[in-house]
Amino acid sequence: MGSVLNVIKIGGNVIDDEEQLHIFLEKFAALQGKKILVHGGGKVATRTAAGLGIEAKMIDGRRVTDAPMLDIVTMVYAGLTNKKIVSLLQKFDCDALGLSGADGNSIKAVKRPVREVDYGYVGDILVDSVNTLSIKKFLEAGFTPVFSAITHNGLGQLLNTNADTIASALAVSLSKIYDTRLIYCFEKDGVLRDVNDERSVIKSINPDEFEALKSAGVIYEGMIPKLDNAFHAIGKGVKNVYIGNALNLHLYQQGEFGTCMLAK
Amino acid sequence: MGSVLNVIKIGGNVIDDEEQLHIFLEKFAALQGKKILVHGGGKVATRTAAGLGIEAKMIDGRRVTDAPMLDIVTMVYAGLTNKKIVSLLQKFDCDALGLSGADGNSIKAVKRPVREVDYGYVGDILVDSVNTLSIKKFLEAGFTPVFSAITHNGLGQLLNTNADTIASALAVSLSKIYDTRLIYCFEKDGVLRDVNDERSVIKSINPDEFEALKSAGVIYEGMIPKLDNAFHAIGKGVKNVYIGNALNLHLYQQGEFGTCMLAK
Known part of the structure; x- marks a missing residue:
């Protein structure tokens, strides 16, 4: 197995x-190391x-992406947010390379088929969506891809x-080349046993414990798809998946970061 | 000298x-070949x-870039326009890689000093602005950078x-590694002897002829900085600079494209 690769996802917060x-x-x-x-x-x-008079449409918490909204998210995600992050990483001596899936044909998706709901220009990731050859070139040349x-x-x-799905797909595909770990950052210190107590972080969860925590209602709502993604990635070759607070990332290489999802 | 590199610039039209x-x-x-x-x-x-209620400010034909306008141009240029171009190039089997100067630290600029006019967040390119090492990595890996x-x-x-200056700076810097040509695309078939006659394209211009054409008023206004950029690039190692119609690019490798600027 090759060197270690960390795939890290941050969200809107x-x-x-x-x-x-x-x-x-x-x-x-x-x-x-590689990241x-x-x-x-x-x-x-x-x-x-909103400023441009285009209303954001959501169905079941998912954004409906019509043509004007696709232009907006392309502008903001791939333009403003991506380049701000890249320029800041360069300031911190990280040779960042901002990418969309189109760049270097890195990630190809399929427009979601219209069934009950037409989500518009939303792309679903397939098994062979990730172009590991392109991404390997970037990593081996010393760049840090920022998707x-x-x-x-x-x-x-x-x-x-x-974005959660992109992170998971990248980690799964690249686990064939690298010893890959996936880290989901969010606003809490990890999966909490008591949602009102930030100190109640569960150190590790295996698939059986995940089922038990769901049944007990400890893990609920938005956390369920996140952890589903996590365990899916582990089943497909990713070494470990972590979930924890973005601001605690310095603890990761000390083995003290958030909740670790285990294969068994 | 290494292989041939074509640096091609297209404008808003x-x-x-x-x-x-x-x-x-x-x-x-x-x-x-490499491009x-x-x-x-x-x-x-x-x-x-305008849609967001931000007024575009121009001084002497140059955009004044205050903080909100910088966000807009970053969104539109590095986001929407860049990714549209990259995805279309991928469709046409060109392995495009969309870049800003921040990506791979490719182009570092200096905020223009405030003298009579404060242009805001406008970057001036310096002699060592271009990171030829990064760009060479992309080219040698088979990617086509899209800046x-x-x-x-x-x-x-x-x-x-x-963008004209970026194209010129890239061509000058990369001419140390590649046999580099610079091609400015615009809406006319080349430099015209008679502005009303598209067939009056001047095939080639050397620096003496450039001076004569300026004196005679044949070359005027917006064409002057374009050609100044062109002759500057030739003086700094670029093999040839061409100016012609974007829609005629297929004629370039037949040696039939636009006006060619010559060293002498």
């Missing part, structure tokens, strides 16, 4: 807070859309794609 | 016309800014930078 973003990026830059950052959107897209949540279909169409 | 953009990109994709595309902005930035006109200062600040 960190991106929307300039100070938190700086703190996180400085810690990310300090992380040794990839995947970032979601944040409120700027919704705000920009926005925009992909393409290979036929000239950009697609809006869930 | 092509970018703003979806049909023309497709035609141009298909021709660009078909161009053999770099540099694109300017177009009207989308101004339109987006938007956004750079950074290495300290976390993005900067709006003139």
Whole structure:
């Protein structure tokens, strides 16, 4: 097995807070070895859309991406947010390379088929979506890829794609080449046994414990798809999946970061 | 001397016309050998800014880039326009890689000093602005860099930078490694002896002829800085500089494209 690769995903809560973003990026830059950052959107897209008189449409918590909204998310995710992050990482001596899935044909997706709901220009990741050859070239050349949540279909169409899923797909595909770990950053210190007690972080969860915690209602709502993604990735070759607070990333290489999802 | 490199710049007129953009990109994709595309902005930035209630400020034909306008041009140039171009090039089997100057630390600029006019977050390119090592890595790995006109200062600040100047700086710096040609695409078939006659293209111009054509008023206004840039590049190692119609790019490798600027 090759060298270690850390795939790290940050969400809107960190991106929307300039100070938190700086703190996180400085810690990310300090992380040794090969790494990839995947970032979601944040409120700027919704705000920009509103400013332009385009209403954000959500169905079951998912953004419906019509043509004007695709332009907005492409602008904000792949443009403003991605380049801000890249320029800050360069400041912190991390040779970041901002990418969408179209760049280097890194991630090809398929427009989600219209069934009950037409999600518009939303891309679903397939098994062979990730171009490991391209991404390996970037990593081996010493760059740190920074992915926005925009992909393409290979036929000239950009697609809006869930950032958690991109992170998971990257980690799974690259685990064939690298000893890969996946780290989901969010606003809590980890999976909490008691949602009101930040100190109640569960150190590790195996699949059986995950089922038990779901049944007991300890893990619920938005955490369920996150952890589903995590265990899916472990089943497909990713070494470990962590979930924890973006601002604690410095604890990761000390083995003290968040909750670790285990294979068994 | 190494292999041939073509650095090609397109402006807003092509970018703003979806049909023309497709035609141009298909021709660009078909161009053999190593190549770099540099694109300017177009009207989308101004339109987006207007939609958001931000007024575009111009002084002597140059955009004044205050903080909100920097966000807009970063969104539009490095996001929407860049990723649209990259995804279309991928469709045409060109392995495009969209870049700002921050990505791979490719182009570092210096914020223009405030003298009579404060241009805001505008970046000036210096002699050592271009990171030829990074760009060589991309080219040698088989990627086609596509640069938007956004750079950074290495300290976390993005900067709006003139696309003609970026193209010229890239060509000059990379001429130390590659047998480099620079091609400015615009809406005319070349430098015209008679502005009303598209067939009056001047085949070649040397520096003496340039001076004579300026004195005679044949070359005037916006063409002067373009050709100044061109002759500057030739003086610094670029093999040839061409100026011609984006839609005629297929004629380039037949030696039939636009006006060629000669060293002597």
